Amino acid sequence: MVAADMPRKPSNILYSVNEKLPLGTLVILAIQHASLALLFLVYPLVAAAEAGMSFEDTQMLITSCIIFMALATLIECLPRVGAGLLLIQIPNMAHLPLAVQSMAAGGPALYAGMSLIAAVSQLTLSRFMGALRAVFPPEICGVAVTMLGVALAEPALRRVFNLAAESGGAALDLRYPLVSLVSLVIIILLAIFSRGLLRLFAVAIGAGVGWGLAAYVGVAPAPAETFSTLPYVDLPKLGLPGISFFSWALVPAAILTGIISAVDMLGTVVSMQRMDDADWRRADLAQAGRAIRANTVADMGAAVTGGFASASSSAAIGVAFATGTTAWRVGVVAGAMMLLATFSPRLIGALTIIPAPVIGAILIYAAAFLIVAGMELILSRRLSDRRIFTVGLAVLTGLAVAILPELVHATPDWMQPILESPLSVSTGVAIALNLFFRIGIRQEASRPVVPGDNPFVATTEFLERQGDLWGARRDVIAAAIPVVAEAVEMLLDTGVAEKGVEMRARFDETNFDVSLLYEGEAIAIPTHRPAPEDLLGDAQAVARFVGYMLSKRADRLVLGKEGERQILTLRFEH
Amino acid sequence: MIQIDRIVEGNVVVTAVRGRLDSSSSPKLDEFLAAAPDDGSVILLDFADLTYISSAGLRVVLKATKLARSSGATLAVCGLIPQVHEVFDVSGFSTLIPIHQSREAALATFT
Structure with a gap:
């Protein structure tokens, strides 16, 4: 078994840093x-x-x-x-x-x-x-x-x-x-x-x-x-x-x-x-x-x-x-x-x-x-x-x-x-x-997403632009986009966030956080996987199902409030 | 944004989906799969060129699965890219629907 903090050995390395050799x-x-x-x-x-x-x-x-x-x-x-x-x-x-x-x-x-x-x-x-x-x-x-x-x-x-060092053009x-x-x-x-x-x-x-x-x-x-x-x-x-x-x-x-x-x-x-x-x-x-x-x-x-x-x-x-x-x-x-x-x-x-x-x-x-x-x-x-x-x-x-x-x-x-x-x-x-x-680059940025916007397109444009500015890892941004897009789509389509969502991204080198702020009810995050049939149920059942999926696909999911607005934060370790 | 092609290979009806399957595009696939399949037939959803699937897309796949079962038909998917495979795994769909590595592997099973 490999310890959690041990680096993964590249395939071209025979004996890695801590390995014992004959x-x-x-x-x-x-x-x-x-x-x-x-x-x-x-x-x-x-x-x-x-x-x-x-x-x-x-x-x-x-x-x-x-x-x-x-x-x-x-x-x-x-x-x-x-x-x-x-x-x-x-x-x-x-x-x-x-x-x-x-x-x-x-x-x-x-x-x-x-x-x-x-x-x-x-x-x-x-x-x-x-x-x-x-x-x-x-x-x-x-x-x-x-x-x-x-x-x-x-x-x-x-x-x-x-x-x-000072050759004078001698023949090679x-x-x-x-x-x-x-x-x-x-x-x-x-x-x-x-x-x-x-x-x-x-x-x-x-x-x-x-x-x-x-x-x-x-x-x-x-x-x-x-x-x-x-x-x-x-x-x-x-x-x-x-x-x-x-x-x-x-x-x-x-x-x-x-x-x-x-x-x-x-x-x-x-x-x-x-x-x-x-x-x-x-x-x-x-x-x-x-x-x-x-x-x-x-x-x-x-x-x-x-x-x-x-x-x-x-x-x-x-x-x-x-x-x-x-x-x-x-x-x-x-x-x-x-x-x-x-x-x-x-x-x-x-x-x-x-x-x-x-x-x-x-x-x-x-x-x-x-x-x-x-x-x-x-x-x-x-x-x-x-x-x-x-x-x-x-x-x-x-x-x-x-x-x-x-x-x-x-x-x-x-x-x-x-x-x-x-x-x-x-x-x-x-x-x-x-x-x-670095002058002029804030470590936090946001943009609104309103009903009628395509959640995937809006999320991709926003996160890729911020990822470029912050120099984030390509694989982390690529992994974050579909998860955040799914969350935005769920909040808009189920009517949980009728007035739209503010998408707020924050980067601090070790974490890439995307918070979704909206007016409406907090979503429930079940600890056990709901039945797939819930996807055919009412808006709450769909929100619950998606909430469960988000909690598994992001490194961390945090629910909170800012004033009157709900906050759903998805964390991606960087 | 999304392109859907239908190919008939013997008793297998292959539906190849290209692009993203989200709330704006999934009604098109829903419409495509709305007709009840024949008893004993196989519907194969080829997702090799599907780059993204949201819960709205999963809902369409689930509806089609239920319709196929009620008609005595079989529904399977193939060619999932890793990101889409992850969605199938986390949602529990990979235990609900047979997943084949490629269209060729799926056709070899059904024909």
């Missing part, structure tokens, strides 16, 4: 997630290289980063303490500009200070997640998830085609896209057509074959000279670089980096919630808040010990989708494996030389999933003109900064880290437009 399967999946997470150490490595950090400082940056991303993964995945979802941490790409600028300006101590500020701003936002429900309706979450996918496209395609080397294509096709074919172990290994097999092919065609990077000097087993070394806040110019960028990270985390949490629940209705913001808080605590730890910040991985969502497994236990084991990995510098060194086109293929897979998952979220609600433009303009603004980077370069330096992220730009515009377009 030990072997658990380990296989955890290895894939942990390996993928460690591949993204490339971000802090890039930051260290750009900032000209010493070998020792780089080691400290990487070791602390792994330890705290492992701890954050453990906490986030545990139910109650964290979010209880499969959320795998990776080094936070949004921190890259902040890390490069602050480490170049003031060394690891300044990055530690700025990273702390980013964590505090993220933590502050997470405290208000519940109150932010109106700010993050499903279509806004959908924009964030879609743009999370779009934001992955650029780093993914650069890896696929081996394009440097087809070996790189070939490696990506083969890896991607294998992952997709295994994810779609295979069952059992093959599907669980989808990403690992795709990456393994891609790596082999990369080595064969000569595009696998050779290990650095220092690689052979790395010990197989060693105690992890953490340092205390000190904390500096001296660069006030970087403080706005640090605060905004925290906000971008929170929105990024929200996107991944909502994606996991949606993937795990066939009947997903709205974001569980309390759960998202717990995940973000765990992330900020880990980021603070990383900052103090000279590490690079982390955030939950959208690439891991692709792995979860490919392998059909969203079980939180996988994340806990993956977190433990990451912790163990800090004892093997040679292992970490080996992972950081995985061919870029293979990572590109994994990112393409995750991006494709996220883009469509976001669209699905957007279309789960009825869209009024206001909402269509909220979503459309937000997505276009995000695409503008992705397609036209020169626009971003024309802005002040401190704004560039925010504006160059399609995710943060789109989500920011979507939130602003959503709040702006």
